[in-house]
Amino acid sequence: MAVAVRETVHAHQAAHRLPDVISERPLHRFTLDEYHWLIENGFFQPEDRLELIEGYLVETSPLGPPHAGVVDSVMEELVAKVKRRAKVRIQQPITLPQQTTEPEPDFVLARRTDTYRARHPFPEDILLVGEVSDSTLAYDRGKKARLYAEAGIQEYWIVNVIDGVLEVYRDPIGSGNNADYRTKLTYTADETVTPLALPNCRIDLVPIFYEDVDDVLAEEDE
Structure with missing residues (x-):
């Protein structure tokens, strides 16, 4: 066997x-x-x-330095801002039972009601799921978005490295090939964004998109 x-x-x-x-x-x-x-x-x-x-x-595609570096920046910003309001999981599996799918998103905010040592987070545990996208942008906008929407995950972020923007998808609707997100928002690299499930948490995109963060912040203060 x-x-x-x-x-x-x-x-x-x-x-x-x-x-x-x-x-x-x-x-x-x-x-x-x-x-x-x-x-x-x-x-x-x-x-x-x-x-x-x-x-x-x-x-899945191997991680190049730009992708890995952005994932690190996302992790640092989420950990700093989310604190203990949710579990920050980086490139760890989630389980979507209805879709027979177990992807490993670049980042997830999960409820703190479980340690996730006996199982991976299910859709109802997930506050936000996200991907860092460069060579996989079409796939992340297409199949990944459909799977996450069909699973009922309320918020999906794509850190679009190619265009330097954050794509935010909310309000999942439909099923099967018709599953999608009703609301689609785009944030530029100098904006902040608040996750739906954490209304008092503002995520700054500057540290995520800019390599020389101190220089950017200094320019803003001038």
């Missing part, structure tokens, strides 16, 4: 070298229980970067 499962995993990895690309060869669709079993039994290598998307194993 282990050999057969390993061959299935390798077939998935070969067919999903890029997001949203599925081979014409029929592939087994994993359940969440099967996916967790594979993880627990060491079927993936430490260097494997995989997500379960609608039952399929999808290989």
